[in-house]
Amino acid sequence: MQLQNRVAVVTGGGSGIGRAICRRFGAEGAQVAVLDRDLARAQETARLLDADGIKALALAADVSNAQAVTDALGRVLEKWDRVDILVNNAAISQGDDILTIDETTWDLNLNVVLKGVFLCAKAVLPGMIAQQRGTIINIASVNGLTGLSEEPYSAAKAGVINLTQNMAIKYGQHNVRVNVICPGTIQTPIWQNRVDKDPTVFAKLAKWYPLGRVGQPEDVANAAFFLASDQAAWITGAVLNVDGGLMAGRYGMGRELEGE
Template identity: 40%
Template sequence: MRLKDKVAVVTGAGRGLGKGIALKLAQEGAKVVVSDIDINNASETCKEIQQSGGQAIAVQTNIAKREDVEQMFKEASEKLGEVDILVNNAGINRDGMLHKMSDEQWDQVIAVNLTGTYYCTQTAAKVMRERQYGRIINIASASWLGNIGQANYAASKAGVVGLTKTAARELASKNVTVNAICPGFIETDMTRGVPEKVWDIMVSKIPAGRAGKPEDVANLIAFLASDEAAYITSEVINVGGGMIL
């Protein structure tokens, strides 16, 4: 129960990796704001936490809209308390080769993955600076180093890394840490939908010999969110079974 009575916001927590993170933080004692653009998915995650004896609320949030983000933090404060932990997990992809990519594909990904992360981080930073305490963990990606067919996604995640390092420098003196995690090939509803041949190719590139599970990422987040990680900030940590060099 390293996070007992801490209030944690997890964006994109309705399913997949975000759901795994929310469940783990609740298991560690945190009161969790389950944020997702799909309120039905958010409610299901919230229900699982509550059935396990944890505290949680579900909040429908489009993080690409500042007013949604501000409302989410307001609800968190009113119902659970001021936010101690923020996990910026929500993200989308709209893949396409650079020469064929539309402005809409570019704008959608940047709006959610980068601008949305900025809105959440900025809102959290205002609260955390005043309280002289906070943990911000951003989900980046190995693609921040570049990936064919993902110019928009790679640019957004590279931006998240830059935002992480800048925020970490600005907030360190306020006892607020900011770190980024780059998950590798993680087994979720989305990745399980890829053809078996593609799955096998991806797994063959992983020295550990298997796809990761949401809890592999969630375990690290629980540590970074705890007081045990108080002296760790501005880091970009790979969780990929050795796949990410």
């Protein structure tokens, strides 16, 4: 139980990776605030935690709305007095080609993916600084590291990586650690539209991954748990790829050269 009595907030905790992180943290003894813009999803995660004997609080908030974030974090403080761990996981991805998307779509991606991290971090940092302890884990993406399409989402994720590094150097003096995870393809509901169009999409994508499969939400939750725990006490500003080796090189190109 390495997160005993820690208070964690997980945004986008109502689905996929966020839900897996809530369950992993809870299994390690954390009290978990499940924040999601979709209250029913947050409540379902909280119910799963409750069934496992984990203290949970479901909160409805849009991370791109400053007032909603302040109100939701206020409820966590009311109930548990502090926030020790924040996981900025909520995201959407809409549109790709910048020639076809409009300004509203651009703004929506940036507001949820990048501004959401800014607002949630800003809400918890004063408390973390006051208690001289805290950790923030941002969930970015391999899309923030290289060109993989979904331009507005990817540009925002690149921003999340840089914001992580800047927060790490600024708040390290207060024993606040800030790290970022860059997942590759993870089998979650965010892929549902693509799966509906092509049920073989994960099998096709698996070929790009040196480890021969796409990821599961638990692969990311395990990494988030490590970064949240005291095992990572001297790790801050790290960009941790959880991507089955995707970013290690050009696997397909290597195979081509080897005539496979």
